[in-house]
Amino acid sequence: MPANTSRGYSYPVYTDPAAFAPAMQDLAQDIDTDIDGILDNMGDALNTPPSARATGSGNIALAAGVGQIVGFDTEVFDNGGLYTNPDNKFTIAVEGLYWISGSVLFDTNSGIRLVQVAVGGQVRGENIRQRSAATTSITVEAHCLAYCSVGTQIQLAASSTVACTATTRILTATRMTGTTAL
């Protein structure tokens, strides 16, 4: 019975009946399938890395001093199965190092605003802005580069020292590189 290498290439063993041509065909096809898959993966990794952008527009009431995960209601693009509209998270389908950015638009109130990017439940990026009692709203943006394994969830959290409203939200992520075995 033929044996296989670690990549699945078949070869005859000494006890096998001599059948050179079929053995060569099996080996050639095994290598063909493996190389074809490797090259596809390399091309995909370079040209179509998983990338997504989601936005949210409905108002979210924030109580003073209480952080809250914000949700989204529009999928702008998603080529990696990261987002299912509507939701409050991206879920990683291909492990790797991801660049992640998020922003939240807050309404008009004085106080301190905080936006955090959470990866797997851990804060990986955050930004704090203090504002006066001016009449304009402000947007706070946070970003990070983080390693994400399959199933890792990416979320955006907002908080404020005074009660206010979060309006427009944006969350983006793109895979920069990875360690997936080819």
Added chain:
Amino acid sequence: MPGTTANRGYPYPTPGDPTNVPGDIQKLAEAVNDDVQANLATVTGTVRAIGSARSSGNQAILTGVETSLTYGIQLQDTDNMVDVVGNPTVITTRQAGKYWVHALVSISTTATWDNFVFRIRQNNSTSVVVSDQEFMSTNQTSFDFTISSLFQFAAGDTINATVLHNSPSTAIILAAQLVAVRMAS
């Protein structure tokens, strides 16, 4: 007559062919070798579209006027995206795709403000990402901003960064940088 594999065209003998063990193995080995060599060169030689530029001097920003930042020094440009002489306020995409865009600004303050808005725009119109700062006291002589996002651009779109402030006096941009990297199709 030798056969070939379905995807890559690697040769193998069929049962009716004359037996030539070393010759057949050599043909297969060379075919795999040439295929891997050619495709690795293509894949590893692929260069992302990257454009980046930075400012070459201070830039004055009038109160209450959203103003595009100007870049006088090209940093990287792998896709003819940067033209600091003919069009020094933008990076122009040459291919459609999803670009990671990033902007930095360092700005001096000489008076109390309560609003500063830093933004990246598509075609000087659609807001890609925005960040605001308020409540600047006079003892804060300068501050830096970075913003970034991922956004879908068409071929020929321009990317620019703008600032808007309400300081009683003209603000001075000490440094600025704009980066766009095509991540996906």
